[in-house]
Each structure stands twice: as structure tokens, then as C-alpha cells.
Amino acid sequence: MQRRLFLKxxxxxxxxxxxxxxxxxxxxxxKSANAMSYAAALEAITGxxxxxxxxxxxxxxxxxxxxxxxxxxxVSVESPMTDKDYVKAIHVLAKKNFNARCANVFLTPANGKxxxxxxxxxxxxxxxxxxxxxxxxxxxxxxxxxxxTIGGCG
Amino acid sequence: MAERKSLLKIKPKKYKTGDVVKLDFMVMxxxxxxxxxxxxxxxIVPADYITEVKFLFNDQLVTKMIIWEALSTNPLFTTNFKxxxxxxxxxxxxxxxxxxxxxxxxxxxxx
Numbered sequence: 596m597q598r599r600l601f602l603k604x605x606x607x608x609x610x611x612x613x614x615x616x617x618x619x620x621x622x623x624x625x626k627s628a629n630a631m632s633y634a635a636a637l638e639a640i641t642g643x644x645x646x647x648x649x650x651x652x653x654x655x656x657x658x659x660x661x662x663x664x665x666x667x668x669x670v671s672v673e674s675p676m677t678d679k680d681y682v683k684a685i686h687v688l689a690k691k692n693f694n695a696r697c698a699n700v701f702l703t704p705a706n707g708k709x710x711x712x713x714x715x716x717x718x719x720x721x722x723x724x725x726x727x728x729x730x731x732x733x734x735x736x737x738x739x740x741x742x743x744t745i746g747g748c749g
Numbered sequence: 750m751a752e753r754k755s756l757l758k759i760k761p762k763k764y765k766t767g768d769v770v771k772l773d774f775m776v777m778x779x780x781x782x783x784x785x786x787x788x789x790x791x792x793i794v795p796a797d798y799i800t801e802v803k804f805l806f807n808d809q810l811v812t813k814m815i816i817w818e819a820l821s822t823n824p825l826f827t828t829n830f831k832x833x834x835x836x837x838x839x840x841x842x843x844x845x846x847x848x849x850x851x852x853x854x855x856x857x858x859x860x
Binding site: 665 | 769771780782784806809810811812813814815816817818819820821822824825826827828829830831833
């Protein structure tokens, strides 16, 4: 085990020395203009209103994702979806991605059932959070931890 | 910019007026984040991702999605739709370069 660790260390050291020029470029490169932390993204969505965890929101995501580049998620919300009582929006957030926002979905009563499914990229093991805005202005949420074996950001 | 290939599926295939169907919309799109580096050249790959997807039924908004770069390559969007009668389901999506693409499919409920 010791020897293996040592060899691994050597390998990384070599790799680092080999790619130093390209690393300099990477440091100079501007970060994405959309970068936003989870707290800021949540604040932007709710406007400071409290968010309560609810079992009305069902977030389906794999517990262990082998490939972070493709993580299927599905959010469904229990709601009658009538003109008076419907799901206004479903927001999907990934806590540790450089841009925590994944998707903001605005629904209408014409949807019949509140459902949103997609595939997202995750940079590493983290929580995926679904924040749901109801038509009366309240916010409910559900979250799930997803273990990522290989990150999906480059 | 070449036109993006897209596919709109309605599940199940046979439905009646008043049924809730599932709409699956797939786009062939690279969804570049703008921070990834090309392994061969070491250059940053410029950002290229979808920013907005709209589902319209007979020109009335059903679902609007604001999308960020965190979505996977060749993204899939799933949503539900309650069929009020025959019409046309149109999907319009916009990417960060301003390219707008449309895809429409006829909704033909049986019975």
C-alpha cells in the first residue's frame, strides 16, 4: 500500500510538471459569468422566504452515479394543478457546482401533473435540491445526496 | 450555426382528450460550460448551451424552462401535459448565442 501511494504521488508530480504551461492558462481563464453559490441562488429564488422540507416533493436521483456527466433526475410534486392551486415553479439546484442553478422550470395548470425530468452534470459528490414554488407563494423542497465516482466537469 | 436536431415524443402514443401525457423533448446539443479545456490543444472550449426551452400549445405557454450549463450533453426535458383537444405542440429553444430553433408536433387525441 505504501509503495502504491508513493508511486501515485510520483505520477501526479510528474504530470503536474508536464502540464505547468497549460495550468497557467487555466488559472488565467475567466471563470464562468454564471457562477453562483448555492446560498445566493436560493436567495435569488425565494427572496428570503423560508423553505420547508416536504414529502409532497419527490426527487428521484441515483444514490451513486458512476459518471457525473450524466445524472438522471426526476422531480414530481403532488398537486391538483387547478387554476387556484398549482405548482408555479420547480427549481433544481446542485449545491457544489460552480453554478448551483441547474434548471428553473415554470409550470402552468395546463400541465395536468407537476413533473420535470432531465439529466444533469455534477462536479463531485453533493446534494441535489429541488425547490418548489406553489401558487400561494410558499416554498417546499426535497434533497438527495448523490455520490459521484467520476466528476462531470472536464 | 447549423440547425440542431431535436425530437419530441409523446407518451403513450395513443391518448384521449383529458388524458395527462408525458412530453419528452430531446436536443442534440454539446452543452459546453465554457470552463472545460480541450485536452489536445489546452484551449478553453467556448460556452455553448441552451438557455431557454418553451413548450407552447396552440401558441399558449404551457411550460417555460430556464436552463443553465449544468445540464448534460444532448439534454432531455420531460414534462407533463393535459390534452385539452387537438392542436399543435410547439417547442422553441434558444441557446446562449441567440440561435432560436422550433420543433412542432400535432396533437391528435383519439376519442
